[in-house]
Amino acid sequence: MRSIFTSVLLLAVFCASAQTQTIKGVVTDKTSEKPLAGVTVQAAGLTTITDSLGRYTLKNVPLGRQQLAYSYAGYQPALIPEVLVTSGKEVILDLGLEQKYITLDVTVKASPKKGAPLNEFAAGSTTSFNMEDVTRFAGGRNDPSKLVSNYAGVVADNDGRNDIVVRGNSPTGVLWRINGIASPNPNHFSTLGTTGGAVSALNTNALKTSDFLTGAFAPEYGNALAAVFDIELRGGNSSRHEETFQLNLFSGLEATVEGPLNHKDNGAAYLASYRYSFAEIAQSLGINIGTQAVPHYQDWVFHITTGKGRLGRFSFFGMGGLSRIDLIGSKLDSTDFYSQTDQDAYDKSNFSFFGIRHTLDLGQRAYIKTVLSYAHTLDLYDQYQYPDPVPPYKDRWWEVHSGDTTNTFRFSSFVNEKYNSRFSYRAGVSGDVLGLKMLVLDKTGLPPAAPFDTVNSYRGTTFLGQAFAEVRYRLSEDLTFTGGLHGQWYSLNSNTAIEPRVSWAYRLPARQTLTLSYGLHSQLQPTPVYFQTIDIQTGARDPGNRSLGFTRAHHVILGYERRLGADWRVKAEAYYQYLFDVPVEKSSSGFSLLNAGADFTFPPLVGLVNKGSGTNKGVELTLEKFMSHGYYLLLTTSLFDSRYKGSDGVSRNTAFDYKTVVNLLGGREWPLGKHGNAFTVDARLSTVGGRYTTPVNVAQSRAKGFEVLDTLAYDSERLSGYFRLDTKFGIRLNSGHRHFSQTFYLDLQNVTNHKNIFVEQYNHATGNLSSVYQIGFFPDILYRIQL
Template sequence: MQPKYLLALAGLFLFNLSYGFQSKAKLTGFVTDAKTGESIPGATVRLVDTSLGNITNDAGFYTIENITPATYSVQVSFVGYETVIKYGVVIRSGGIPDVNFQLKEAISELDEVVVIANPFEKIEETPLSIQKLSREEIATYPGGNNDIAKVVQSLPGVGGSVGGFRNDVIIRGGAPNENVYYLDGIEIPNINHFATQGSAGGPVGLLNVSFFEGVTLSTSAFGAQYDNVLSGVLQFDQRRGNARDFKTNIRVGSSETALTFEGPLFKKENEDSNTSFIVSVRRSYLQLLFELIGLPILPDYWDYQYKLTHKLDDYNELLITGVGSIDDFRVNELDEFDEEQQATQDQVPIIKQQTNTIGISWKNRFKDGTGFMTTTLSNNRLENDFRQFTDNINQTGLFLQNVSVESETKLRYNYTKFLDQWTISGGLSLQNVNYENETIDLVNNFQYDGDINFFRYGFFGQANKRLWDDRLSLSLGVRFDANTFTNDGDNLLETFSPRISAAYTFDAQRKWSVNASLGRYFKIPPYTILGFTNNAGAFANQNAEYIRSDHAVLGLEYLVTPSARFTLEGFYKKYDNYPVSITDSVSLANLGGDFSVLGNEPIASVGLGRTLGVEFLYQKKFTKNYYLIAAYTFYKSEFTAFDPDVYLPSSWDSRHLLSLTGGYQFGNNWEISGRMRYLGRTPFAPVDREATLANYPAIIRDFSQIGAERLDTFNQIDLRIDKKWNYANWTLNVFLEIQNVLGSDIPEEPEFGLARDADGMVLSPRGLVQIMGIDNSSVLPSIGIVIDF
């Protein structure tokens, strides 16, 4: 069939869709007490600026019917509680999840005063440097491509690796492995496919955004329950599966297809089930596209995710959740010679990875409503087969290998008690660590088999209190961590980790507030470091120390309207005991942003570091048909190696980070959104051309010159256009996403390869040449389809 007829049919199809019957929709959900989890019957739920609403029943459940599909603000109120408004709630005819609310008790001297909760929710132990995203904000983020790691990179103070095919999360100048990730309170080691072992990152996220109730990012102040964190905590809250009906979500994007299915188990007629599930599987077809257009790499992956919730009774609940991936990164034989693609084919690793995390949690709420306790048992496992060859096509000439299995089994216990205006919590964690490693590194003359098995344990306590008619909140916390492997690891006093935070609201209208935090945090070095064995068969890094980071943050917040705010924050981070590579004389804080393995080498815990900066944010929730986030961060990040007096810029010292994100909704369910990101000139370590030629295709860098050269500034604008059609019991969403709309040149480090003739044959004698004229300013359009029913 000729193209013109295809276009005509497509136009006719869209015409019919746009003029089809638009069904009415309904909104459901639960309203509970934010502290106790108790249901709140009789709460009023209404759609703002409409006459639609309802009252919650005895179970705290509400239903609002006959809603015209659109985006609304939803308000919930009840006597004695702060009124809560959720902005930007998309209501559609098919597959909409429950929209749940947690209300906090209102503390006011005047009973008739209506207190509106701050929509930019704070946590007592983290009153500043915190961002929350709803599931709708995540799913429709421009330039995010349904990838949570890319979405997070647009938040204030968060950047990514520049110019690379990666998803690193760089928070306020800290290394990628300084962050921790939690899925419903269960720690997961990484959120990306093809992860860099010992660090983080990877080209594609492995979490399905269809699961999320919301995401919370803390970037400078952390509760004492979190261990092993230096820069950021990302908490992913997954929604429960529907306990009444079966629902399906199908998403087809530019690189993958995802299927999500949810519903009740063991359901009795006309009753909500006590057991519900939600499960998804995603499959990449990126490798097929890359092979079709002749690119030198073929990234292939699967991932899966699930959550099972079972209500034992009114006070006890079990939750089972898990996530995993199967990754295969290989090369594609080129049809014709291209010097850039040939260099990529030469230098990329061959990677096969499998990851799996599974956990079970039991939450027990006390019958008198004075607290709860949570017990979690989980296991995460990474199998990594990483190899580099002199001939990647035939996989011959092995010169670097890391075949390893990394496993953690964790038991966590948390007890929380409410005493008047105090909230007291405490707990412990116990982990068994097993790390097996077979390494061949012919470049640095290391070859060993390592196997370590040891325990990590920790204790924490936290106390929060609200004072002066809820105008002042205080939080004090302390944590201790230890392990049975490192030489001084069982000394709890060495990891004494205190933290304090406070927030004060100046005026009765609660528009102006000042927030501050001060804390000390520790992280055990990666297992790739601890498991390194020298050629004599000894664990060379058993004397490694916990990395220490001291944080001080001060911020001011002003609520312009109930849905908009300004914030201004200053922050300072000071590092100690950072691992320094004995081989390359560089702080490992500068590494981890490539597709290698971080830490398989001897180190010394002598590095220092410091990061300081200021951050400005304006944020407006979705009202009057648009939302807007504008954030600017200026920071300076630098680290030492063996000389404590010589600070060099870190690999993440971009100095300037600017992001603008916004969206506008037109009539008839059309929406346009955009994102602009600007990153200052980022330092890099130049290639040591002589050493690289001697070891090619291994790339050797001169880390003594880090900061002597910087990349050009990074600037990219992404657009997204969405159109939704609502029909009886199902919804269709078609979106067009255009990345790098202006065709900006993406800065990249100079690339080198062997000198070759026009046919791709290596010239003799061998020489190393810089590859010139690479054009990476492409505009990248993609189309996606989302179906809910």
């Protein structure tokens, strides 16, 4: 591996060139999304003006890091520093400019903020990220979930999955949206009701700048308690055909193609990408990826955009993934993340997602945007048990079958109008028609000849309807109000929710801003919970879970931000969440559904009622230097307390109460020659407090033949903390003769090989507890060619 890296480094000597590249894009009004003609765009001493469609093109831009400046009369200027320009791919930068606040003859100027949300109705607890952010940080595995785990208030201490914990909330509280509409879980090896998986199916080469929200969401976001990924897929290059080929040890081999659909220069373009996993390569090199079994997965994505015509602008998009893994007990050991040595298990999960988005102008100030989508998911799991002891591996019997299939049709439509520079509004409706087929059979702990218990069985259709209205009003040059209402209705049990949301932003001198946000938020329970009909431990039958209502939460957030020059910012937020109507048991116990969601399955309990509660409170600090002058820095610290009450009224730590999280990231670029070649070094240090767990009752587990938790001591034990150091070395090379660039990264994850405990679980084969550890030292490689 060292020889490969050295060879790539030596190529830099022969790649210095005078090659240039093109930067282009579209400039629009940020609120109305209408094109702005006559905007001045400058970079590297070059200047151009946007045309009647808001388009600009800067040709012959030198390679390397460049700064772009946008200026237009009556609008706030924009400055985008450190834009990476390579020889292999044209740079496409679309930008929304915000109109200045104007009262009488006074014009107030404000500088745009890097990292600010794209959605102007989103106030505090929101940040934006782009493709370069996802690929830059060490230890990120080209996964947006891993990227945002570096942000304040976000925790991801599971190396085997990419579930994220936001401010003490369960990972099931995360909403994924793609191109403006809710999407299925975009991860490989996911299961119904979860929002994460073992490997991301989102291809970073297809991502556009997107928003990530961690609390008090704008009124347009519904059915979420913890966070929102508002993902945008980028359009292809509308003037030049380009290709990207990439090999990554974790995400696999991929190819991306893009280009114009016609020769009319009207913005019509296509983008398509396909990836196939090579995790078996890592295993053949003796690298621990969390299991001795070989995972197989592949995914694809496409995005086709049409030119703007009399009927508006259309885009067609889709993505999907296939994944399977066979966990054969004879090939595993007690340290395996996902299975036991006396079991064989076969897991398969597929998803596909297709959508059509249409944008139609309504005069000069308004537009209507409509999205229709169809999603299909399939999750199959079969488990076979061997008699003890093993080996020998003989006479296994079928013990568990789980099969879930969904076919979901979604629609979303909203109207957006910018009345003037002070007032704008947005209002819309959406609906999810969920066709669901579920069957879960289980006889864990029963004799081989015993009949299966039907844990879940449902075939039907449910509907979730949502509506919202929101306004943004600038009361003065320094004070902005954003607020509105969101409503939901669920057809399964006719539960409803009305949710007010408000936010205030006040600008202080010296580039300081104060924000205060409040929101009432509601979320459905994970789908499998509604259709649980039998408790496999007690045998109790009760279909009462179908009457469960929304879990609700009040969010209050106070934020402060100060910009220290163009490159630095300090940000602090204090928050309080009060959760109520949480499902708990009817009888007195310490169970709460707030603790569910960090695993592939949900608690097999029936007859739950919405009478539990919980609180999340904390403070967060961010010190960030954006990429400039060849380096960046990010320090985030989170101190928080996450507690809940079950039906017994006792206050306990939740399973996601890590107490403290500290992330320190940094990186440096050294130019190699004068024309965009560079050597890069990145590092990431993460430390997370230990999580609370419910101990295993070993005696009862031995008696019943499967793991039984000590329900009299919910979350009474705390595991040791999590520590990980990642380093990343890279080379970026530009060809001197044609449009061709290469990137090579060597990402050394957990370089200290620190043993982070994942869980202590009951081992069927030994009859004792076994400690399962996270992934140790893992060298990841990325090689990318763009042409």
